[in-house]
Amino acid sequence: MWGAPGVCQNPSMTPARVVLRAATADDDSFVVEMARHACVIEDRPLPDSDDDEVLEMLPPVGLVPIIAEDHSGTPLGAVWAYYGKPPLRCDSAGVPLPELCIAVAPGRRGAGVGGMLLDALFAALAEDHDAMCTNVHVRNPAKRLYERKGFRSVGQGNGPLGIAMIKDLRSNPTTGSGSRPA
Numbered sequence: 001m002w003g004a005p006g007v008c009q010n011p012s013m014t015p016a017r018v019v020l021r022a023a024t025a026d027d028d029s030f031v032v033e034m035a036r037h038a039c040v041i042e043d044r045p046l047p048d049s050d051d052d053e054v055l056e057m058l059p060p061v062g063l064v065p066i067i068a069e070d071h072s073g074t075p076l077g078a079v080w081a082y083y084g085k086p087p088l089r090c091d092s093a094g095v096p097l098p099e100l101c102i103a104v105a106p107g108r109r110g111a112g113v114g115g116m117l118l119d120a121l122f123a124a125l126a127e128d129h130d131a132m133c134t135n136v137h138v139r140n141p142a143k144r145l146y147e148r149k150g151f152r153s154v155g156q157g158n159g160p161l162g163i164a165m166i167k168d169l170r171s172n173p174t175t176g177s178g179s180r181p182a
């Protein structure tokens with residue numbers, strides 16, 4: 001499903017071919033590493049692999065992360081959905097919404113990989129879900145990316161500096177709404 005290569009552009013970097021694919025067992029340690037990155041903002045130290053926050057974010061059994069890798073097969077980033085306890089947000093019937101976990105390796109950020117991963121996750125989740133949600137720290141620049149991709153702030157998230165955001169997967173399931181500013 002995610003085997004098609006894409007061209008990932010950044011004006012300050014050479015365009016690189018990026019392939020999206022389903023994770024395999026060989027990606028397990030990379031997935032944990034990405035979960036550790038998704039837990040922190042700015043340059044704070046990464047939590048340990050067995051930190052409770054990291055463990056909670058790991059993909060549930062049966063849910064396969066999407067991996068972005070470069071032309072040499074080096075993994076660049078990963079995205080998946082998980083279910084936090086307690087749930088960040090529920091739908092109108094009280095069913096927990098899937099929550100976003102995404103990270104791109106330091107040094108490979110800002111080149112469009114995160115956007116590609118989000119689009120792929122939206123398309124996959126839209127098969128079974130009307131919406132998804134995420135928690136973002138108020139100072140995390142990822143909030144701008146999420147807004148471009150159609151997430152909207154809906155109130156208090158986790159902790160005093162967390163913002164809860166929801167993405168409607170039915171309105172524009174492939175790419176989200178909003179485009180990158182010039």
Ligand SMILES: CC(C)(COP(=O)(O)OP(=O)(O)OC[C@H]1O[C@@H](n2cnc3c(N)ncnc32)[C@H](O)[C@@H]1OP(=O)(O)O)[C@@H](O)C(=O)NCCC(=O)NCCS
Binds near residue numbers: 041140142
């Ligand atoms: C958030 C993240 C997945 C985005 O991936 P990416 O490949 O850098 O994203 P793209 O290149 O497609 O889009 C760039 C946008 O990502 C956001 N961004 C967040 N951190 C960034 C970083 N360190 N460098 C560049 N962009 C970053 C910005 O909104 C940026 O848009 P802007 O240039 O208008 O500010 C990635 O930066 C990352 O792994 N950050 C650390 C982990 C994290 O915060 N995960 C989310 C937890 S809620």
